[in-house]
Amino acid sequence: MNTFWSRHVEGLTPYVPGEQPRIERLIKLNTNENPYPPSPKVIAAIHAECGDALRLYPDPQSGALKGALASYYGVEPSEVFVGNGSDEVLAHAFHAFFIQDLPLLMPTVSYSFYQVYCRLYGISATLVPLAEGMRVDPAQFGASCGGVVLANPNAPTGIALPLEQVEQILRAQPDRVVLVDEAYVDFGAQSAMSLVRSYSNLLVVQTFSKSRALAGLRVGFAIGQAHLIEALERIKDSFNSYPLGRLESAGAVAALEDEDYFQARRAQVIATREHLARQLTALGFEVLPSSTNFLFARHGLHRGADLAQALRDRAILVRHFKSPDIDDFLRISIGTDEECAQLVLAFAEILAR
Numbered sequence: 001m002n003t004f005w006s007r008h009v010e011g012l013t014p015y016v017p018g019e020q021p022r023i024e025r026l027i028k029l030n031t032n033e034n035p036y037p038p039s040p041k042v043i044a045a046i047h048a049e050c051g052d053a054l055r056l057y058p059d060p061q062s063g064a065l066k067g068a069l070a071s072y073y074g075v076e077p078s079e080v081f082v083g084n085g086s087d088e089v090l091a092h093a094f095h096a097f098f099i100q101d102l103p104l105l106m107p108t109v110s111y112s113f114y115q116v117y118c119r120l121y122g123i124s125a126t127l128v129p130l131a132e133g134m135r136v137d138p139a140q141f142g143a144s145c146g147g148v149v150l151a152n153p154n155a156p157t158g159i160a161l162p163l164e165q166v167e168q169i170l171r172a173q174p175d176r177v178v179l180v181d182e183a184y185v186d187f188g189a190q191s192a193m194s195l196v197r198s199y200s201n202l203l204v205v206q207t208f209s210k211s212r213a214l215a216g217l218r219v220g221f222a223i224g225q226a227h228l229i230e231a232l233e234r235i236k237d238s239f240n241s242y243p244l245g246r247l248e249s250a251g252a253v254a255a256l257e258d259e260d261y262f263q264a265r266r267a268q269v270i271a272t273r274e275h276l277a278r279q280l281t282a283l284g285f286e287v288l289p290s291s292t293n294f295l296f297a298r299h300g301l302h303r304g305a306d307l308a309q310a311l312r313d314r315a316i317l318v319r320h321f322k323s324p325d326i327d328d329f330l331r332i333s334i335g336t337d338e339e340c341a342q343l344v345l346a347f348a349e350i351l352a353r
């Protein structure tokens with residue numbers, strides 16, 4: 001044990017993000033970034049904000065961005081929380097709602113950051129096994145618990161839960177917060193946003209990182225009834241008054257205003273995904289049905305780790321998780337059509353060896 005560390009720090013298991021290496025002519029399909037640039041209007045808005053005003057602290061309430069999100073999603077500004085990436089929003093939600101006497105319920109295969117937050121905040125978790133086809137089974141989320149966290153679509157499987165099944169979980173847990181992390185929802189799943197009015201226990205979390213191509217800006221948000229948002233504000237104002245700078249807020253507002261660009265890019269990613277899924281299937285991969293900007297796939301004759309390494313040798317990065325239930329799989333972010341074509345060529349070569 002390091003002399004200077006507290007016992008708390010000693011007990012942490014930090015999240016390990018996908019690598020961001022500097023390799024020339026790299027095809028980077030490992031962290032689910034958008035292959036397209038952000039809207040030019042976002043860049044213009046950030047430029048316009050770059051000036052004398054940076055001397056001044058930003059609005060601690062991020063009123064302009066909350067207002068823009070509220071009108072985009074048809075809720076009140078008091079029903080919107082914003083943070084420095086949805087990871088920060090998730091952390092505050094765990095802190096605000098899940099430190100309870102009973103364990104938090106989550107699927108065995110889900111976003112691995114959830115278990116990191118559990119450690120950070122001393123929250124115990126019960127992992128609910130996936131059903132047939134690596135699906136989340138809503139009937140397994142009725143046990144008495146301290147809360148429920150789900151990614152929908154799930155990560156890294158990419159599989160979406162229909163809205164009725166999210167609702168089934170909300171009804172089974174009326175006294176607990178059900179957090180639905182919709183990081184990938186814009187790529188083809190049904191958002192639970194429409195249920196916020198009817199369920200006082202629902203918190204929906206989304207991000208600008210994936211579908212709006214702004215992973216580098218760090219903007220995430222939550223939508224839920226005002227009593228939940230107030231709890232998040234209490235945590236935020238006990239932690240960092242200014243999680244979003246002026247550039248982040250200006251860029252995020254501009255992204256929401258450019259609906260045509262958003263719709264065009266998101267449709268392109270979905271089209272590329274469907275094409276790539278067919279090509280991988282033809283190469284002998286089992287590809288799970290994806291509602292995200294990535295595919296989760298395995299090849300019966302090759303180990304996931306070996307395939308990931310063989311791709312890496314060809315300057316193509318995909319994500320491989322060492323965890324035993326998903327060790328055979330690769331998570332492949334959707335790139336441009338050109339990048340995906342290169343990937344298919346590389347796989348064809350590797351599999352022919």
Ligand SMILES: *Cc1c(COP(=O)(O)O)cnc(C)c1O
Pocket residue numbers: 032084085086087088111151155181183206207208209215218219220
């Ligand atoms: C990418 C991702 C996030 C984090 O997004 P940021 O807003 O960039 O912090 C959260 N949840 C899931 C499931 C993700 O895949």
